[in-house]
Amino acid sequence: MKNTSYSIETRSIIKTYQSDFGVIQAVDDVSLQVSPGEFVALVGPSGSGKTTMLSILAALLKPTSGSILLDGQDISAMSETERVALRREKIGFTFQANNLLPYLTAVENVELMLRLNNKLDKAGSLRAQELLARLGLGQRLNNLTGQLSGGQQQRVAIARALIHNPSLVLADEPTANLDTKRAYQVVETFAGLIHEQNRAGIMVTHDLRMCEFVDRVLQMRDGKLVAMYNDRKSIMKLVNSRAGD
Amino acid sequence: MKQVLGISAYLAVKEIWRNRARFLLVSLVIALITLLVLFIAALGEGLGNGNREYISKLDAQLIAYQAKSDFLISASRLDRDRLASIRRVAGVQDVGMLGTANANIILPGGGEPLKAALLGIEPGHVGEPPIVQGRPLSTKLADEVIIDRSTALRSGLQVGDPLRIRVTQGTRDEFYELRVVGISDGQQYALQPSIFVPFFTWEQVRPKSEAEVNSGNDPVGNVILIKVKDPAQAESVSQRISAQVNNIEIATIAAAIQALPGYSAQQSTLNTQGGFTLFIGLLVIGGFFQIQILQKVAQIGVLKAIGTTNTIVAATFIIQISLVTLIGVAIGGLLSFLFSLTFPPTVPIVFNGTTSAIAIAALLLIGPLGGLVSIRYAVRIEPLKALGLSI
Numbered sequence: 001m002k003n004t005s006y007s008i009e010t011r012s013i014i015k016t017y018q019s020d021f022g023v024i025q026a027v028d029d030v031s032l033q034v035s036p037g038e039f040v041a042l043v044g045p046s047g048s049g050k051t052t053m054l055s056i057l058a059a060l061l062k063p064t065s066g067s068i069l070l071d072g073q074d075i076s077a078m079s080e081t082e083r084v085a086l087r088r089e090k091i092g093f094t095f096q097a098n099n100l101l102p103y104l105t106a107v108e109n110v111e112l113m114l115r116l117n118n119k120l121d122k123a124g125s126l127r128a129q130e131l132l133a134r135l136g137l138g139q140r141l142n143n144l145t146g147q148l149s150g151g152q153q154q155r156v157a158i159a160r161a162l163i164h165n166p167s168l169v170l171a172d173e174p175t176a177n178l179d180t181k182r183a184y185q186v187v188e189t190f191a192g193l194i195h196e197q198n199r200a201g202i203m204v205t206h207d208l209r210m211c212e213f214v215d216r217v218l219q220m221r222d223g224k225l226v227a228m229y230n231d232r233k234s235i236m237k238l239v240n241s242r243a244g245d
Numbered sequence: 246m247k248q249v250l251g252i253s254a255y256l257a258v259k260e261i262w263r264n265r266a267r268f269l270l271v272s273l274v275i276a277l278i279t280l281l282v283l284f285i286a287a288l289g290e291g292l293g294n295g296n297r298e299y300i301s302k303l304d305a306q307l308i309a310y311q312a313k314s315d316f317l318i319s320a321s322r323l324d325r326d327r328l329a330s331i332r333r334v335a336g337v338q339d340v341g342m343l344g345t346a347n348a349n350i351i352l353p354g355g356g357e358p359l360k361a362a363l364l365g366i367e368p369g370h371v372g373e374p375p376i377v378q379g380r381p382l383s384t385k386l387a388d389e390v391i392i393d394r395s396t397a398l399r400s401g402l403q404v405g406d407p408l409r410i411r412v413t414q415g416t417r418d419e420f421y422e423l424r425v426v427g428i429s430d431g432q433q434y435a436l437q438p439s440i441f442v443p444f445f446t447w448e449q450v451r452p453k454s455e456a457e458v459n460s461g462n463d464p465v466g467n468v469i470l471i472k473v474k475d476p477a478q479a480e481s482v483s484q485r486i487s488a489q490v491n492n493i494e495i496a497t498i499a500a501a502i503q504a505l506p507g508y509s510a511q512q513s514t515l516n517t518q519g520g521f522t523l524f525i526g527l528l529v530i531g532g533f534f535q536i537q538i539l540q541k542v543a544q545i546g547v548l549k550a551i552g553t554t555n556t557i558v559a560a561t562f563i564i565q566i567s568l569v570t571l572i573g574v575a576i577g578g579l580l581s582f583l584f585s586l587t588f589p590p591t592v593p594i595v596f597n598g599t600t601s602a603i604a605i606a607a608l609l610l611i612g613p614l615g616g617l618v619s620i621r622y623a624v625r626i627e628p629l630k631a632l633g634l635s636i
Contacts, residue, residue, distance in 0.1 A: 104259055112551075113551065
């Protein structure tokens with residue numbers, strides 16, 4: 001049964017690893033749904049399984065069991081080639097660090113997603129410039145990434161994650177290397193664009209203060225989803241408690 | 246495919262251009278390796294050419310040696326009776342006696358005498374080199390000489406000039422005066438410039454032992470050069486000659502070249518040196534790109550995570566390696582050419598088109614070959630591990 005009103009939906013995801021110490025259950029029966037235009041934070045302490053869950057959602061890792069539907073397509077059954085194409089066409093990423101190619105300028109990094117999808121034309125190039133300008137990088141279009149600050153680099157990565165109109169945008173600790181002021185700016189901008197462009201967004205973070213800008217918070221512990229905060233009041237209470245870790 | 250190549254070329258060129266100093270450094274290392282490989286190849290060609298030039302340009306297919314001479318021209322002695330016998334064998338078109346010796350040419354302007362190969366040949370028969378200036382030798386006894394281009398360059402002698410040679414006969418140094426009637430193209434023999442005289446003149450002017458000076462024996466040459474009517478039948482003619490003429494052994498021109506003293510050893514030494522230089526190049530290029538990839542694991546991980554195929558990743562590296570190698574080989578080729586212009590004709594370095602082309606093709610191939618390991622490594626990079634997302 002498919003529910004196509006969600007951009008992404010997972011059903012009973014389990015991921016186990018074999019280690020020297022026996023079988024580790026990194027993700028244990030996680031089901032979640034994210035709708036278009038919804039920005040969700042996945043929080044939890046180290047080892048809670050949030051990064052593994054993000055990798056599964058990103059089609060970088062296959063679950064041991066369970067299914068993941070992206071725009072109604074079951075990605076857990078896809079071949080590696082299909083998953084690569086899916087990542088290119090339907091998913092946008094920002095990572096904690098090493099996001100950008102250092103030998104490309106800011107605008108070239110953003111255009112790369114359009115190139116990979118064979119959609120780079122004049123209009124696309126203009127759109128990339130406009131998106132960067134909206135992110136406050138209008139004067140930095142032709143700067144190499146080494147000439148940009150950490151916050152500016154993250155904003156270029158956000159533009160790259162959104163330029164090809166993906167269904168799902170994933171962010172792994174996007175504020176980890178930023179000071180508080182920059183971190184707030186980045187997440188606020190990110191949330192604004194996700195809402196405006198009607199994308200489904202999932203951010204993994206250990207910094208509960210960043211949850212101020214999300215619509216829902218999913219808390220993981222020991223591989224399980226242990227709590228969900230979906231109203232502003234409870235989210236703000238969590239933000240103010242800073243007790244997520 | 247066009248899209249894959251387009252993106253790969255874009256990424257490859259952008260990275261090279263934005264890190265041009267680093268990539269140029271590798272290209273310069275490849276340029277130095279190219280210079281070394283091309284010079285070793287040119288030296289091999291030059292030395293080989295100096296050894297075999299006259300023999301390889303002969304309009305003959307077979308050479309007859311004295312039996313058990315191990316195909317050594319200097320160890321072989323053949324008389325004119327055998328020349329006549331071979332001439333009569335069916336399938337033989339022409340024969341010519343060849344006598345080899347050394348002489349010192351007394352240069353007109355003084356200075357150190359020029360050491361040359363003194364070759365006795367039959368005027369009008371196989372063995373006489375083609376003339377590019379002047380005329381051929383007239384008679385078997387004329388005091389005439391043809392000098393090859395190499396001798397002309399080194400001695401400054403022209404057609405019509407007298408040529409004085411010094412040879413040792415018995416215990417005395419004898420001087421003979423000949424006249425240059427023609428200049429041939431390059432015809433070096435035994436790494437020396439050559440001068441050609443009629444066979445009977447050669448018999449008179451060649452270096453001799455005391456016993457030879459005093460004996461009245463009929464003149465003998467070293468080998469007999471044989472031109473067959475149909476080169477495709479050279480093998481069967483060779484068998485007929487061996488069956489009909491006593492006390493000889495026959496070699497093809499190719500076999501005769503390989504049997505030249507030191508030729509095979511010299512060529513294999515230089516080929517080994519060239520091979521090792523290529524191998525070092527392979528390691529240098531392989532090492533550089535392996536380090537490059539180790540430094541770029543996270544970048545490659547990002548590329549793969551955002552949906553870049555392994556084909557694009559591999560093609561990007563292949564294009565990069567090929568471009569860097571191409572630029573290096575082009576710089577090396579240009580440097581080799583410029584250096585070659587500065588060498589005097591006495592240095593045995595010859596940039597032969599085929600040999601240089603083979604060396605350049607090998608150099609262009611070592612780039613992608615050296616990079617194979619790093620390309621394999623890049624293709625196997627797991628985006629999860631590269632991005633630190635794995636547990």
